[in-house]
Amino acid sequence: MSIKAIINGKETIIEGRLNRRLIDFLRNDLELTSVKEGCGEGECGACTVLLNGAAVASCTVLLGQIADSEIVTVEGLAQTEDFDKIKNAFSSEGAVQCGYCTPGMIMSTQGLLNKNHKPDENDIKKALEGNLCRCTGYNKIEQAVLKLVQEDTHVE
Ligand code: FES
Ligand code: FES
Structure with missing residues (x-):
């Protein structure tokens, strides 16, 4: 089969x-x-x-x-411009420490943006609530996604 x-x-x-x-x-x-x-x-x-x-x-x-x-x-997403935007936002907001959760966070972020191009803070919290981070706490990660959305109206 x-x-x-x-x-x-x-x-x-x-x-x-x-x-x-x-x-x-x-x-x-x-x-x-x-x-x-x-x-x-x-x-x-x-x-x-x-x-x-x-x-x-x-x-x-x-x-x-x-x-x-x-x-x-992430290996596939890394070939796209969207990945660079997400990566830059995470890095400029200091949203990565050990990095173990980061690929999952990035894919959940992209999953959110695929269905909602203009998520608000609550949408972002909800989309990332199933992703655990033992290091940074969630604020920086959520701030990174918010910043990405505010700065870029064309992440698909
Ligand atoms: S390893 Fe799959 S959700 Fe934790
Ligand atoms: S950055 Fe270490 S678990 Fe999230």
Whole structure:
């Protein structure tokens, strides 16, 4: 049994056990190591990727569920201008310390901006509430996303 998915813009054939977790396939088979494992239970957001444009915890998704879907990780987003804008905002607001949560935060931010180009503070809080950060606290991260939205009206 095999399925197809577009992963970071490339058509990818996935064969074998489709009851494996998406996070394991991305990290171990494709070496997309921006996808971090934290809790493994859908609670921390470290493993967040985009599934058809929406932020999802890849530790809670099985390969069988991504047939004919589009998956984007930080490695794929890094090829876009949007990534530079998010990265610059995080860096100028001091929103990164150890960096473990950062890929997940970035993907949740992009997931939010995909559905809402002008989120307010509450929208941002809500979008990031599933992403845990043990270092900076959330203020700087939320401020970074707010700054990004205020400065840039064209993040898609
Ligand atoms: S590792 Fe997936 S949500 Fe924590
Ligand atoms: S920057 Fe260290 S966990 Fe968020």
